[in-house]
Amino acid sequence: MTTLEQAADLKQIGERGKALGVTDDVSSPCIGICVLDPATGWCKGCFRTIDEIADWTRLGPPGRRAVVEAAKARRPRPVGQGEAAKRKWR
Numbered sequence: 001m002t003t004l005e006q007a008a009d010l011k012q013i014g015e016r017g018k019a020l021g022v023t024d025d026v027s028s029p030c031i032g033i034c035v036l037d038p039a040t041g042w043c044k045g046c047f048r049t050i051d052e053i054a055d056w057t058r059l060g061p062p063g064r065r066a067v068v069e070a071a072k073a074r075r076p077r078p079v080g081q082g083e084a085a086k087r088k089w090r
Contacts, residue, residue, distance in 0.1 A: 025061050026061050026064035026065055026068065028046075028056060029046040029047070029048065029067075029068055029071050030043075030045065030046050030053075031045045031046055032045065033045025033046075036050060040074075042071075042074055046071055047071040047072075047074040047075050048067060048070075048071045052067045052070070052071070055067075
């Protein structure tokens with residue numbers, strides 16, 4: 001099984017948990033574009049590493065918030081569009 005298949009399995013586990021009423025206060029940043037960039041090791045959709053994706057279901061809310069913040073910091077910023085555009089990306 002490839003790491004992307006493992007990540008897809010973990011995503012399904014999370015969706016089943018929600019269906020069963022298991023919730024948390026930190027939503028997954030996954031947007032369904034699950035492709036790892038070989039240059040950075042980050043998912044091109046959510047900007048998490050494969051380890052962050054794989055660990056997501058085992059992390060508590062503080063760990064999940066840390067992953068979300070790290071992924072936000074990796075996300076590219078718009079160039080030349082002023083402060084208003086930058087605020088949208090944060």
